[in-house]
Amino acid sequence: MRRRQDPPKTEVQPEPAVEPSPARQDGLALTLVGAAIIVALREWFQLSGALGSVIHHVTAGPVGLLSVLVPIVLVFFAVRLFRDSTRGANRSLVIGTVLLILAITGILHIVLGAQSPLESIESVEAAGGIVGWLVGGGLSYLLSPWGAVPILVLLAIYAILYGSSTSIRQILDRYSAAQPTERREPLGERLRRRRREAIEAEDEPYEEPYEIEEAPDLPAPIATPKRRSKPAPASPSTAVIDPPEAPEPTADTEPESPTVFEQPELSPSLAYELPDMGMLAAGAPHKERSEVNDSVVATLTNLFEEFAVDAQVTGFSRGPTVTQYEVELGPGTKVEKITQLSKNIAYAVASADVRILSPIPGKQAIGIEIPNADRETVVLGDVLRSSVANKQTHPLVVGLGKSVQGNYVVANLSRMPHLLVAGATGSGKSSFINSMITSILMRATPDQVRLILVDPKRVELTGYAGIPHLITPIITNPKKAAEALEWVVEEMDRRYDDLAAFGHRHVDQFNEAVHAGHIQPLPGSEREIKPYPYLVVVVDELADLMLVAPRDVESSIQRITQLARAAGIHLVLATQRPSVDVVTGLIKANVPSRLAFSTSSLADSRVILDQPGAEKLIGQGDALFMPSGASKPIRVQGAWVGESEVEKVVDYVKTKMTPEYREDVTVKAESKKQVDDDIGDDLDILLQAAELVVSTDFGSTSMLQRKLRIGFAKAGRMMDLLESRDIVGPSEGSKAREVLVKPEQLPEVLAMLRGEEPPGGAYESAIDEEPVDGTQVLPAAREAEEYWDEDDDDSEDAWQLTGR
Structure with missing residues (x-):
């Protein structure tokens, strides 16, 4: 086949490594040990026979005074041969040792002023030996002793770095990690600077939701002729993805006086100091080539x-x-x-x-x-101490791990703004959840970020119980978790009411105005206005919630993911069963950022990423991260944080502050009205069915099937429940059932189904005058009106309801 003509270059093809046999390896190691013993007896203890002088001249002649170290060097290399039989494992060490001997012997020859071997061999052996005379004498002749000594010192430093496979950049990074400049900054000033820079960063219209550390310039790994390639639009080590800016909600009505309620906010005057980065262990240096x-x-x-x-x-x-x-x-x-x-x-x-x-x-x-045959463990401490993490001052920046290029990767939850995490058992999903929560604890104070942790499995997140960032105790009951998601929806609506009332488009702008004193309570209001913290909801197992209350959970997740970004509320959903009945189409459509760990099948990979790839991951933290707006995922190795490190961080934050829980987050699950047992979890559908039958005065099972989009068995059961409560009459064959309730009695019927007291005359008064306090009189009726509008071409979706 005819190949394209390239300019003539020196082509060096790497040869496959040929490893010696174990017998030869052991023989060479034992030979070195024997030589070390013979040299040590002569140079250390002056014990030798007839060959003593010969041994002395053989060792001291080439390296001079370094002959006393020859036994140690020989034993060291013998141990290396016993432990590692690969030639590549010892090559860099041998080269580094030879360079170090050249530098030291040259320095000894210059400093001790030895003569030429032709004049006095004893003088040469008492200094740097023949090697020192060749290196030191030659450089002294060319550069003078004042120029030769610095060159030899630099050569010695390079020999140490080369032999230990360590770069100067790694040493500087370790020193910077051990001496962070941020520690020397006063706490109050650091918190104010972080809040101010985070608010300023929100004003940028486009920014990638994650960042990758830029890689240093490395030598070409292979000396082969390269083909011409098109110039890349960005640095190859840093991928830049500009997600489209989500439209911000606005209000359609005039500002009203906000309802008095308690905000999930700690007093900013409370003293709180962030944990020290030294609590997180450091990992081994990164290998660039093997x-x-x-x-x-x-x-x-x-x-x-x-x-x-x-x-x-x-x-x-x-x-x-x-x-x-x-x-x-x-x-x-x-x-x-x-x-x-x-x-x-x-x-x-x-x-x-x-x-x-x-x-x-x-x-x-x-x-x-x-x-890689020799995998490396990426620890969270190295990620959070990296330069790419230190540049980010936002409290919601979490450490993801390392990319394929060996660069650290961090992500900003506020830019995602919601994340779906999925993977098979043992793939690293729970480790990522621990790393994410630990990152928040290390970088954010409780007045900046509050957490709601949902752990139906009761084992993954229990270690975080009692941390001050929690807004409610860790939720383990799936029914309470569904109610907590409903509370998050209500909290989101309250925040949007404030944003609309005071003329702001994002919660960061609202908080900035509150800190500056530009927002005051409206006349007649007794409420104390405080800044809103970010609210992060972490659901460790979405499948358990979908089994208990699928409609309620899916509806709450849909509303949160569609509207909660500007309100500072972010959702992290994790599951080990990424099937279509758990990760539904509505959830996928509204959660733009995905993190897929190893899956058991191609179908699961398509559910998470909408493309194959996750089924070929190798597990143990290996993941594909697809941020919002990206067309192709990037491969990362998730950061690992040990249980002992998590315990240290959790114990520290517990000593700094006690949590202040909100009692209304899961109170609905305990104080829910008494619903008849035969209704079960079908109360919402029954309310819609009763409203539909009474308002249309037409009791038909097939109508319920069409309008409520339910099956025949469910529609028949709803009709039987309505009959048992004297809302419709008995079945008359193929005819529609008689409706026994008038439309005027609908509020009392709905209250009866809910287990509440009848509203009495509230319905008649409500239709004659406008509500004063801004509350919705008939929430169930409003839902039915939205359903009737669903078949209209002019129906309003969730975005249109916010004025966008």
């Missing part, structure tokens, strides 16, 4: 040659879990030739979890993601 990567590159190159595919591996990006190898195609080569080789690639690299990304976003290359 011998395994070079071996995989050679394997892929040979594979392309065997199948006659005009393609080259031009580079790779090593992440903590997988490595993404970049493949560029020759002219006239189809992308399908690479994707069709997925099984052959998996066979060649001995891994079943191979994922092909065609193309890599922003690059003219195909990405082949292959799991």
Whole structure:
């Protein structure tokens, strides 16, 4: 096959690593131990036989005074050979040791002023040896001793860094993490600065909901000729996604005096100090390249040659879990030739979890993601101490983990604004929930963020009981959880009432005006206006809620996800059963951000991401993150936080402040009116059926099927319940049942079905005059009116009701 002509360049193909046999490895190690013993007897204890002088000249002649360290170096390398048999594991250490010996012996020769070996070999052996004479003497002749010593010192530093596989940037990052400048800032000033910068950041109309740390410039991983590629619109290490700005709600009515209610807000005068980042452990340094990567590159190159595919591996990006190898195609080569080789690639690299990304976003290359044989653990402490996290001052910034390129990734919940998390058991979903909550505890005070934690499984979130950020105790009863979601809807409506009454479009603008003293209670109101904190609702298992009250939960989630962004309310839904009956179409349509961990099937991946990919993840925190507005997900390794670290943070925040719970969050589940047992969970449908039958004066089962969109069995049961309560008459065959209740008696009938006291004359007075206090007299009737408008072309949806 004819290949495209490239400029002549030196082509260096990596050779597959050939490992020595174990017997040769052990023999070489034992030889080094024996040599170390012989040299130690002569140089340390002056115990030697006839060969003593020969041994001394052999060791002290080349390295001079460093001969006393030769036994230690030999034993060290012998231990390395016993523990690690791979050549690549010792190559960098050997090179670093040789460079260090060259630097030290050269310095010794210059400092001690040794003579030439031709003049006095004893003088040379008492200084830096022949090696020191060659290195130090040569540099002194060329640069003078004043210029040679600094060069040799720099060479020694480089030898230490090279031998330990450590970069100067890593050392600086560790020092910055241990000495954060933010700690030296006074607490009050730091809180005011964070609040001010977070409010200013909300004014930007477009910003990505997540950020990836920019990678440093690295040398080319493979010395092969690169093909020309189109310039990328953005930095390859940082993906920028601009989500469309959601329309903000406005009010259709004139501002009224707000109802007096208690806001979920702590007093800002209370002292609270954020936990120290030292409570979170640090992880191991990131590996940028290993011998395994070079071996995989050679394997892929040979594979392309065997199948006659005009393609080259031009580079790779090593992440903590997988490595993404970049493949560029020759002219006239189809992308399908690479994707069709997925099984052959998996066979060649001995891994079943191979994922092909065609193309890599922003690059003219195909990405082949292959799991690392030596996985790295990404710890939450490193993510929160990274530069990309320190740049973000918003209290809702959480640490996600590391990308395939090895860069830290953080996400802002306020930009998402809601998140769906799903994955099979053991895939890392619960670990992400713990990392997210811990991130909020580390970065936000209780007056900035309040939490509602729903844990039907009773095991995942119980460790956070008693933290001051909670607005109610951890909810474990699914029925109470459904009522808590209804309370969140009411809280959202109250916040929008305030925003409309005082002329603001976002809760951040409202809080800024409150802090500045620009908002005062309306005349005649006794309410004390306070800033609103962000409210984050975390549901650890959505499937349990959908089993108990699917209609109520789905309706509440739909309203929250559609309207709650500007009110500062954000929802995080997690489930390990991502089926269509749990993650319904309405929930998916209104939760734009998704985080998919490993799934058991392709169908589950399509439910979460609307595309395949999650079924090929390898588990243990490996995830695909699709933020709002993105067309393709990014692969990240989720951050891990240990139980001991969570306990430290939780114990710390408990000592700083006690929680102030709201008693009305789940009170409905306890003080709900007595409903007859035969009604069960069908009260809402029964109310709509009674309203429909009485208002139309037509008792037909088929009408209930059509209008309420329920099955025949459910419609027949609703009609039987209405008959047992003397609302309709008995069945008359194919004829419609007789309606025994007049429309004027409808409020009393609805109150009876709810288990409430009849309203008496409230209905007659309500139809003659407008309500004064702004309350809705007939909430059930209003729902029926919305239903009747549903078949109209001019019906109003949730966005139109807010004036958008």
